[in-house]
Amino acid sequence: MWGKQIEAINPIDLTERALRFWEMNDHSVRIVALGSALIGLSCALMGSYVVTRRLSLFGDTLSHAVLPGIALGFMWAESKNNVSLMIGASIAGFLGISCISFLGRFTKISQDSALGIVLSGFYAVGICMLTRIQKMDYGSQAGLDSYLFGQVSALSTNDLIGIILALGAIIFFLSVCYKELLVTGFDPNFARSIRLPVNLIQYLLWMLLAFCVISSLQVIGVILASALLIIPAATASLLAKRMTSYLLIASLFGAAAGVGGAFLSFFGERLPTGPLIVLVSITFFLLVLFFRPKNGMFSGFIKSKGQSRRFAMENTLKAIYQVMESSEFKSSTIQKLELMNRRGISSGYCQKELNQLVRFGFATTSLEAKSQNNLPRELLVSLTPKGWEQACKTVRNHRLWELYLTNEARYAPDHVHEDAEKIEHVLGEDTVRKLERILSNPKKDPHGKLIPSLVDIQKGWLGTSELEKENYIL
Template sequence: MKPVRSNSSPLTGRCFPWFSIFFLLVCAFINQTLLGAQIQSPVDISLGDRALRFLQMRDYSVRIVAVGSILIGISCGMMGSFVVTRRLSLFGDTLSHAVLPGIAIGFLWVEAKDNLALLIGASMAGFLGVACVTLLKKFSKVRQDSALGLVLSGFYAIGICILTRIQKMEFGNQAGLDTYLFGQVSSLSESDLWGICISLALIVLFMTSNHRELLVSGFDLEFSKSMGLPSEAIQYAMWGLLAFCVISSLQVIGVILASALLIIPAASASLLAKRMSTYILVSALLGAIAGFVGAFLSFLGQRIPTGPLIVVVATTFFLLILFLRPSQGIIVNWLQSRRQSRQIEMENMLKAIYQVMEKQEFSEPAVRMEEVTRRRGVGKDSRAKEIESLIDSGYVSRSYEKNKFAKLPHEQFISLTPKGWENACRIVRNHRLWELYLTNEARYAADHVHEDAEKIEHVLGEETVRKIERLLSNPKKDPHGKLIPSLVDVRKGWLPEFPLNKNE
């Protein structure tokens, strides 16, 4: 039984593809405006002049190159966002390699570099390749990764065979088909640009009209099937569009690296965006930037293939985003965890001071630095540094006392400030309360609780502490028989003549 689809359902509400029709018009407009004055052969001028020429866009071919690379970046970025969320990245790679024999045959067919023939040949080869992968996966026991590898290399080899054959035939010299391997943006022509525009328009049309279906079937295939959405049809349509997208971009980026322009901008966008719509937009934007910068660099360097340049630019953006993104960027994360571990170290030091004082039964307001460092263990220097930072943040004050033996250096004593005392009490209190909680409520053995408390003491919030207190009915002693510093102690400073008066 088919579920009834009502118009009010949010999944069927389609926006009429005005947007893409508008888009086609814009493309046409761009193509018209491109027909300006032409300046030929930008050879033998300096690097700066070339950069200026590219950026001024007075050159017809430059404008084609710029617009073409940006549009390709956009279409690959948009398509890539679906490819990456559906985990089809390696299908894209296989598809782009499988296209090669189609290009070669298309070339043979008309015996010249005709775009339409190449496009038809490439589409057919691409579909054949994808069909091979699907059939192998479905009907034989070949696993998906092997199937992808087989089709990728097999088709590619056929393509190379035919290409090397073409080069030995009489019309093969003018081919320049090797631009298809790594891409050469300067060979982009106006008709190529039209192809790119059409494929981009199709992609935009498809996405705007099927946005919700794509969303649902991309994230939960079973659910979308149960809703009666035509997920199979959408999948095949996506294959077709992916093929068009890859094929129209081959001239710029080349067969071998075509999948990179699908994957890298989308992967970078996935680090930034949470919603699908922003994701697509960011991905398209990144693709456009990568395409444009890559084309620019390729124009500067003359003979350097465009594809690798675009990929390197896109990867640079990816790395920048990975390291610098605001919420979870690696650098931000690193700084945060460093700050946290510093905080924990400081708190542990305060606790050590408290424990030393406790051992002396709070007879002295100040304790020997050596004893504290000994209690904390490990490298004396790093401990000294920790105390330094405690002094800087005003938790601890330091005093020197002359040694009994005049030759030796002054002994260092440290004492807690009120702020430090409060914090030390809080940490020790957290620790002991937690130990008690574990032994009394969670039935842990008393000798097992220390490690756990050692970790949790730094993160226990005020509220949790109150709760535990209530639960244990305001205990006085921890399972090891030590006193738990109470709130009153914290406020009073416990001993009347305690560090407080010394500091004041």
């Protein structure tokens, strides 16, 4: 078999081994890759329906519940006959489903408890039977433990045919009943009201789920089968807004995880395939979770980083404006010291903020021409036209909002500053126009300070003489 071949040519160059997998000249490699991919595909398709119906644990229960059936099928045929295993597993799966719905219908036990009971009960029976079989004459070499953890290298052509049949049945059912599945999943009560056989559809779905799980056991094993149902579908749920794209994305990730896992288990020696497929699948999930275009954690992080940087710069610009305002805009430059005092921050921190402003073209800095009283020369800051505009806008937003809160929303004047500190950064031009209209183009804020108008913003700074303004513009 294939597993032995590897040992024979051991030790082997890793790249050569990788090449051997991807060239797929080996018959066994082809079977393994194809089988894993198809299983990933069919599990992802079924899993999409399991996950959107919030029945994730159900798939887990079903995959565990088929174990005694496999053992029974084996005892019956006294060999690893695929047909008898399939029949046994189907019966056990059906029994498991019946137990769950019986518990739900006739007892007060909640569904998750019912699932837990059936899962562990069937699994325990299955393990007992398997252990017993291992000790029988015909059972010692059956390799039934591969059903627990999956062993892709033992995949036979017969197994592959089973996988293809299950996948065919799944695709057929999903495409024929697409809209019925959609409506029974989204709103079962409505589906009943248009006289759809909701329970029948549900049972068919479960039977198919059982086939899907059974056909994939050889590759992935009983314990991890549910992972292949849930993870690709959960990945799709992060990206898709319609069922069609959901199915497509899930099956892509499922198939990719299958091939990836098979490759890794071929590549690394003596690594079990099932767990590797699950790990690849989880890696995909995490990648999507972090890097998906909208609402991804990574893009969200970048966005909030950029936003807090903008807020910080606007706050510095506002402080510069206020310093200039306190000297009635007599000078176009301020000292760094004044800014530090205004903001109540250290010299180093202030320098950082100023560097940021300079880098974005909001301000320029220069050293004093001559030091006063033999002190070190002071750093002077002046705003560029772009910086001036942004400073005016931020101050205007702040004061407009304060005025709006006191005049229209009837807040006390001493309650409005903190709120305005946040709102000033997010007011859009449209909202500003609206506020101005509502407040009939106000000149002063509630604290009696002038609100910079559009004219001020365009002209240059307030209070400076015409000459200076002209110089500035030049």
